[in-house]
Amino acid sequence: MATVLLAVAMIPIAAVIGFGHRGTSKDFRNLTAIQLLEGVMYQTLAAGYNNIPFGTLNTPVDIGTFTLPLGTIASTTANYDISLSVTGKSVTFSYRPVKIDQPTFIASDASTWVFDNTHDLVFDNSSVANAFRVKKVVGTITWNEPENNLQRSIQMTTFLSRMEE
C-alpha cells in the first residue's frame, strides 16, 4: 500500500520538476539572446555612422578596431542568428532663429531678441547638402526553441548620427 502511494505521488512531482527544468532552459536562452543583441547594438553605437554601411548586414563587419559579430553565433543552448537592417532616416530639425537684422537687436540684452517663425533644416537625401545624417539601425536576433522547433526573435532599434560635414 505504501509503495503504491509513493509511486503515485512521484508522478506529478516528477512532472513539476521536469516542467521547471524546461522553463529554466527557455529562460536562459531568452536571456542569452537579449545579452547578445544588446552587446551588438552597443558595439554598433560605438562604431559610429561611417563604419556601419547601409543595407542588411548578416555577416561580421570589420570596424577596424574590432569586428561586429553578426551572423550565426553557436552557443551550448542554441544557435543564434544576428542581423542588422540599416536604412537612411529623413530628419527635419525645427527651430526659431533670432531676427538679428532688427534695429533694436542687442546681442547682450535678451529682452530685445525677437524670434522668427519656425524654420526647418531638412536632411532627407534630396541633395548633396541635404544628404542623410541619421541612420536607423534595427537589430534582430533569432533562434529556435529545441522542444517545439518554434522560431523566436527579438528586435532592438537605435539611430546613428553623422557629426562630420
Add this chain to the structure above:
Amino acid sequence: MRKARNSRGIAIVLVLALAMALLIFGVTYMKSISQSTVVNPDLLLRAQIDILGEGIANIALLKFKELPSDFYYSYYKGRVADTTLIGPINTFEGDALLSGEITNFNGTTDTASFTTRYQVLSQKKYDTDTLVVTVTLGFRGMTREIRKTINTARKRLF
C-alpha cells in the same frame, strides 16, 4: 505481536511525509521559475528602451551641432533670461524625432514614447559649458532616462 501490529502503519506515514516534502520542494521550485520569467521581459524592455534612448540622444546632439546659435538664443531666452517665453526652446526640443512616438515598436503592436530636454550647465568664469541631453522614454509601462553630456566652448554674448 502487539508491538508489530502498532508499527504496521508507519510506512504509510513515512511515505505521506516524504511525498509532502517533495511536493513542497516542487511547488517552491515552480514558484521561483515563475518569478524569474517575470523578470525576463523587464530585462528585454530595459535593453530596448536604453538602446533607443542612446539613438535619440545622438540625434539631439546632431541638432545642437547643426544649429548651435539658434539653440543658445532659444535656451537663454526661455530658460534663463525670460522663462515666460518658452516657445522657441519648445520648438527646438519638440521635433518628432526628439519628442514623439514610434508605433509598432520593435515588431510589437505597442508604441514607444519619448521626450528630449537640453540643459546648459554654464561655467561663468570661462567660455565653456556642459551640455546635458536627457531623453525620457516610456514603453509598455516602463520609464527610463538616458543622459549624454558633452563639453562645449562658445563666445559669451552677455
